[in-house]
Amino acid sequence: MASIVLSNVDKVYAGGVKAVNGLNLEIKDGEFMVLVGPSGCGKSTALRMIAGLEDISGGEISIGDRVVNHLPPKDRDIAMVFQNYALYPHMTVEENLAFGLKLRKMPKAEIQKRVNEAAKMLGLEQYLKRKPAALSGGQRQRVAMGRAIVREPQAFLMDEPLSNLDAKLRVSMRASLNQLHERLGVTTVYVTHDQVEAMTLGDRVCVLRDGFLQQVDTPQNLFDRPVNLFVAGFMGSPAMNFAYADLVRDGSGAAVSFAGFKLPVPDSTFTDKPGLDRYVGKRVILGIRPSDFEDSVAANGSSGGWARIPVTANVTEELGSEINVLFTIDAPPVEHKDTVAAAHDGDEEEVALPLTGDKSLWTARVNARSHVRPGQSLELVIDTHNLHFFDVESGLAIGHEANVGR
Amino acid sequence: MTATTRRDAAPGRPAVRRGAAPARSRMDMFGPLSHIALVIWTILVVAPIIYTFLGSFKTNTELFGGHSLALPEHFHWDAWGRAWDRSHIGRYMFNTVLIVGISTFFTMLLGSMAAYVLSRYEFIGRRWIYLLFVSGLSIPPFLALSSLYKVVQNLGLLGTHTGVVLVYVAYSLPFTVFFLAAFFRTLPDTVAEAAMIDGSSHTRTFFQIMMPMAKPGLVSITIFNVIGQWNQYLLPIVLLPGDQQDKWLITQGIANISTSAGYEADWSALFAALSMAIIPVLIVYIIFQRQIQTGLTAGAVK
Numbered sequence: 001m002a003s004i005v006l007s008n009v010d011k012v013y014a015g016g017v018k019a020v021n022g023l024n025l026e027i028k029d030g031e032f033m034v035l036v037g038p039s040g041c042g043k044s045t046a047l048r049m050i051a052g053l054e055d056i057s058g059g060e061i062s063i064g065d066r067v068v069n070h071l072p073p074k075d076r077d078i079a080m081v082f083q084n085y086a087l088y089p090h091m092t093v094e095e096n097l098a099f100g101l102k103l104r105k106m107p108k109a110e111i112q113k114r115v116n117e118a119a120k121m122l123g124l125e126q127y128l129k130r131k132p133a134a135l136s137g138g139q140r141q142r143v144a145m146g147r148a149i150v151r152e153p154q155a156f157l158m159d160e161p162l163s164n165l166d167a168k169l170r171v172s173m174r175a176s177l178n179q180l181h182e183r184l185g186v187t188t189v190y191v192t193h194d195q196v197e198a199m200t201l202g203d204r205v206c207v208l209r210d211g212f213l214q215q216v217d218t219p220q221n222l223f224d225r226p227v228n229l230f231v232a233g234f235m236g237s238p239a240m241n242f243a244y245a246d247l248v249r250d251g252s253g254a255a256v257s258f259a260g261f262k263l264p265v266p267d268s269t270f271t272d273k274p275g276l277d278r279y280v281g282k283r284v285i286l287g288i289r290p291s292d293f294e295d296s297v298a299a300n301g302s303s304g305g306w307a308r309i310p311v312t313a314n315v316t317e318e319l320g321s322e323i324n325v326l327f328t329i330d331a332p333p334v335e336h337k338d339t340v341a342a343a344h345d346g347d348e349e350e351v352a353l354p355l356t357g358d359k360s361l362w363t364a365r366v367n368a369r370s371h372v373r374p375g376q377s378l379e380l381v382i383d384t385h386n387l388h389f390f391d392v393e394s395g396l397a398i399g400h401e402a403n404v405g406r
Numbered sequence: 407m408t409a410t411t412r413r414d415a416a417p418g419r420p421a422v423r424r425g426a427a428p429a430r431s432r433m434d435m436f437g438p439l440s441h442i443a444l445v446i447w448t449i450l451v452v453a454p455i456i457y458t459f460l461g462s463f464k465t466n467t468e469l470f471g472g473h474s475l476a477l478p479e480h481f482h483w484d485a486w487g488r489a490w491d492r493s494h495i496g497r498y499m500f501n502t503v504l505i506v507g508i509s510t511f512f513t514m515l516l517g518s519m520a521a522y523v524l525s526r527y528e529f530i531g532r533r534w535i536y537l538l539f540v541s542g543l544s545i546p547p548f549l550a551l552s553s554l555y556k557v558v559q560n561l562g563l564l565g566t567h568t569g570v571v572l573v574y575v576a577y578s579l580p581f582t583v584f585f586l587a588a589f590f591r592t593l594p595d596t597v598a599e600a601a602m603i604d605g606s607s608h609t610r611t612f613f614q615i616m617m618p619m620a621k622p623g624l625v626s627i628t629i630f631n632v633i634g635q636w637n638q639y640l641l642p643i644v645l646l647p648g649d650q651q652d653k654w655l656i657t658q659g660i661a662n663i664s665t666s667a668g669y670e671a672d673w674s675a676l677f678a679a680l681s682m683a684i685i686p687v688l689i690v691y692i693i694f695q696r697q698i699q700t701g702l703t704a705g706a707v708k
Contacts, residue, residue, distance in 0.1 A: 051599075051603060052602075052603075053599050053602070053603075072602070073599075073602045073603045074602060074603065074604070074605040074606070074607075078603065079603060079604075080599075080603045082596045082599070084594065084596055085595075086594065086596035086597045086599065086600040087597070088597065088600075088601070088615055089597075089618075089619060090618040090619065099601075099604055099606075100604030100605055101601075103604060103605040103606055103610070104605055118437075146606070147600070153606075194641060366495065
């Protein structure tokens with residue numbers, strides 16, 4: 001096992017397209033690092049550079065203590081799982097698993113032992129004599145995993161390994177991947193475009209956009225403290241709600257006003273986000289997570305620090321345990337380059353409502369006990385401790401430690 | 407019409423039958439038609455072969471005596487023996503098997519390696535090398551014949567089997583590379599990448615991973631090359647002159663039976679020799695044809 005360090009890594013394709021731009025990333029020994037971003041953000045390219053399948057245009061990649069820039073893939077001691085599995089079709093499952101070990105001139109008994117162990121771990125024992133064509137998608141995926149496991153490499157590289165599976169299988173494979181990592185503790189770099197996968201699997205998650213690193217942090221921190229509008233809009237489903245708002249301070253304390261609503265901003269927010277007070281009296285972009293809403297009826301009582309706003313539900317999506325309430329507010333939609341980029345490649349397609357120019361569609365996630373129907377009015381409460389503020393120009397989160405001084 | 411009415415009368419049929427019925431009747435119409443076409447085609451191909459085979463048992467009188475399509479009176483293998491011994495067909499057959507075997511082997515080895523590299527590796531001049539290969543397709547052997555003679559003579563390989571093998575390989579490579587390059591392009595990249603990461607060298611990846619996946623393409627082009635080289639007549643005539651009779655190939659030998667005898671041509675021996683030339687090709691075709699299976703990459707990806 002080893003750490004993987006990328007320093008100032010560039011990838012320029014023929015024609016001058018820069019797929020990866022000055023990427024700095026340290027993946028610790030035994031860490032599960034997820035690279036996530038919309039398609040074309042350079043995440044797969046970054047992974048393929050670590051694997052040695054793509055040349056590195058600039059910078060340095062080291063695995064363990066070795067700089068591997070000019071090492072061929074076979075000398076990097078890594079194993080990779082591909083999106084389309086890439087099994088050897090003319091070999092049985094057993095031969096598929098053993099191929100990499102045979103090439104390393106491992107004694108037969110050791111090969112047999114490792115293959116059997118991996119097969120047992122992945123539940124492939126009864127399929128060892130079969131060829132890939134006679135396996136289901138999930139089984140092929142497990143063979144691909146097994147081929148990586150038997151090698152006992154320094155690191156696993158996984159390129160969207162679950163995206164060809166159906167939804168249910170993907171969830172169960174996600175859980176087994178988690179277990180597998182707990183058990184083996186091998187450094188893993190995992191590429192996905194699915195932010196749910198990123199949140200659930202990663203020890204840390206690295207968000208990329210157009211070849212630039214946006215933020216590397218634990219899933220919870222990415223969710224709670226996104227560094228900019230892009231990360232805020234990309235992580236979390238349904239996506240964060242945005243609106244232009246004015247930050248004001250009067251006799252009763254600080255508040256943000258937007259679309260005819262006025263939400264008090266608690267004092268603790270100002271201590272949490274240094275530099276926010278400089279925006280008093282100015283325009284900011286306000287962000288509120290759908291999960292920070294609650295139906296005031298269902299939430300009755302717990303209103304300390306919660307502000308109330310009356311809205312009319314346009315669409316409700318009942319998910320069983322909760323309801324997504326889609327409603328319009330009287331504010332023009334935020335059209336910052338970051339929010340547009342995040343929304344375009346977001347996993348979830350928002351319900352397309354015909355909106356007039358000065359309305360924007362927000363989503364609130366409320367408890368299923370709310371029983372709200374489309375067209376009904378309801379009063380939502382907002383947890384004002386979790387308001388997010390972004391600079392109108394740069395799109396950076398105000399008061400985020402990474403942005404101080406930027 | 408009656409069928410449609412009856413089907414309409416059947417209760418509980420789903421509404422989709424309307425779409426299905428015309429499709430089936432089209433199938434019904436093309437079924438017999440295509441079978442008739444196939445039967446005609448089969449007769450066109452098989453009849454001459456049978457005629458040749460039966461001809462080897464007939465006497466000259468039987469062949470030209472008005473009932474030339476009748477069955478032979480006796481099934482004697484005399485003509486086969488004459489062709490094999492006196493006309494040295496056995497010797498020529500051995501030469502041909504040797505030459506076609508060696509040249510097909512090298513054609514396939516070099517052709518598949520070149521095609522693989524040209525289709526899957528990026529390097530400067532790749533396009534030009536590919537075009538150079540493909541442009542070889544546009545040169546008819548007839549046009550290059552005299553210069554080819556000179557080149558082989560200058561190499562000191564005139565009248566040698568080595569010279570013939572080299573020329574056969576050179577003439578077979580363009581189409582082989584053209585065909586296989588297209589085939590290799592259809593194979594999934596990731597399988598080769600997976601092999602690389604598993605520790606396989608470029609050479610091993612090619613021979614142990616990619617070649618097995620390309621088997622259908624390799625088999626088709628092998629059959630094509632074997633048959634093409636087996637039936638080659640013009641090139642051996644030029645490259646293996648008359649004073650080197652013991653090195654001749656089977657096509658030269660067969661032609662010699664009819665030309666050397668003048669007015670007393672031994673037609674049944676000629677037919678026997680032809681049959682001997684046909685049978686190995688048939689065997690090769692039958693063996694390899696079984697190997698052409700689609701879907702050899704099944705299960706590799708997704």
